[in-house]
Amino acid sequence: MLRVKLSTTTAPAPAITGQDRAVYHPLRWLIPLALLHGLLYLTIVPPWQHYDEPTQFEYAWLIANLSHLPSRSDSDPALRREVADSMYRFRFYDPGQIPDLMKPEGPTLGENQRVHPPLYYILAALPLRLSSGLAIEQQLYAARGLSLCLYALTIVAAWRVASVVVPDEPTMQLAVPLLLLLTPTFADLMTAVNNDVLVNFCAVALLLGCALLIRDGLRPAPLVLASLALGTALGTKRTAVILIVIYLLALLWAWLRTPMRPWVVAGAMLGVALALAMSGLELGRADDGTTLLTIRPWLKQFDVSYLRLNLDAWVRSATSTAQAGDIYERLLVVGFTSFWVRFGWGHVMIGTWAEVSMAVICALCGVGLIIQGWRGRSQLPLWQERCIWLFLIAITLGALSMVGRLHPLPTNGTSPYIPTGRYIFTMMLPMIWLIALGWQGLLPARWKPAGPFLLLGIWLGLDLISWGVALSNYYYRFTL
């Protein structure tokens, strides 16, 4: 789909300026569409039926109603009773299960979320202050309303990324934000009370800043945008740490605007990786005698006294072949299916056929991407090529971060926690980008004009089926 260019220089692409107002016309329907689509998910999904929503809400509510930032031990038994009662009324619990409202500390609502930085919750506390005194569900919907706004802004930012990266392809400029908008798992999470919402918005804003930096060089506006987005994301959740690499890479490419030889890049990366590994790691022995990597004493000391990341256990676990078993296969299945076709608390599943279909589509688009890359090699402007590389690197980082979350594996025989795909929704836009690009690479020339329509049709179908599945899960089973 990307247009063939004769130039491989770093000459800036045709800039879209504010003078051409027609460029912004799609926003007249894209923003209402995003708001409506988000509103549908916001209203279809019953209260408390998103990942950790009760405790995420509790954190924001405590900020709105206490005079200080809540500590991990702060709680409000009356709020907990009210939320648990609402959860009961909206069929959150299994049939016959009734929360104990009489406990002095109030019923348990789930995992304590006060381990996260408070930035998102401070924002979510604003609508809660305005809706204070209303029914608890109304307060929840008010907090979800903030997420809805961030969802719409994310779609607008995705549209802007598309207009920056492919300024001469109006079809692709609309297809990419529409695909993101129609992705059911993304829309579902982005209308929940969850700090992932702010991180995901920041990730797309950061990608926009990075794309502008790569295209135009080190300019103040994109630099401020990217820095602000990264800072906000880091202040929201630690899953945003992987965005630092993207930011640094974009800065590097904004600064070095001439082509670099591939072997120099590969050599430098390998050299840095080797130097880091040799300075911090050494060979060791596992309890069963197998060889694995451990961290050097100086790093262990630094970790114990300052980092407190339990690095040694992590490195041992990640490099132990004996302990891994089928864990990566499970990670792949859980991560992939929850990324595309499972939502709610991960319990609302479209079905195996949808999981297989998405796997086939992703695999085909991967092939299409290779074809597209082969055809378009040395024909794209450097900045455009780098943007695509940035997306690829972002997805790779996302996959690695999932592996990172998996370790250290428990040694006492208990089942490890398999992270779900929502932790890498920060990489949803790059993923959508590459799927759209790969799809176009897959199709023969005469089918290419219909390509975006076909892909959007598949996504729309997936979206509508997801509604059906959600309705059947939430309203045909639990209705009294």
Added chain:
Amino acid sequence: MTDVSAAHATRTYIRWALALLGALLLIALSQITTLEQEQADPSLNDLEITLGGIRSIEQTFTTTRPGLVGLGVRIRPGDSGDAAISIPVHLRYADGPPIDLVSATIVVGSAEDGVVSIRFPPLIASRDPYLITGTLRLSLDIPAISPNTGPKITLRKNSGAQGGMSIDGTQQPDVDLAITTLYQIRWADRIWPISAMAAGKPGLLGQPAFYVLLAYLYMLLIVEGALALRRAQTADPGGP
């Protein structure tokens, strides 16, 4: 030039008017409800008992569909003085928390065709056979009446799976109270469970028509998006 722009404006107005008309039509259609009564015809095997000396009658029953809006019992005055007797009635979950879903009073003399009814807002009953709250309990608190006097209430041979009856806490395994159930059926629920979606939600979200309108507007904008994509493709230098 003026004619062209006037024609364009007219087309725009017509499009808006059609869209508005569609919205109004859908809202109107989503409001259509019908009442369906489930009532066994009077039978020769029906029994009548006098309420005198009884303190309470309880009957459990399973709702057969969502939208229960009314209940009736066959009751008639024993003599002319019974018509003014009021009987408090409660409807609760059979196995759920002791909270009244409905609390009302029936007056014996208000019977129509021998049935005294109460009406209440729709209870969206469960379709899930594993959900215990699909079964409800109807309780009648009988006022103090001398034994073997007072209004007569109809009982029916036990039909088996529909629940159980007790008089003053004593199970009556062979008979059930002859109750009539009234369901409100929303036409649009057959396509989209809007009544269930709105049930228990606050404000605008509690209005079934809201969901219809939302989906309609979404579909309109999807069409607008598809048209915009088509226009963009035509404008695309690489397009067809």
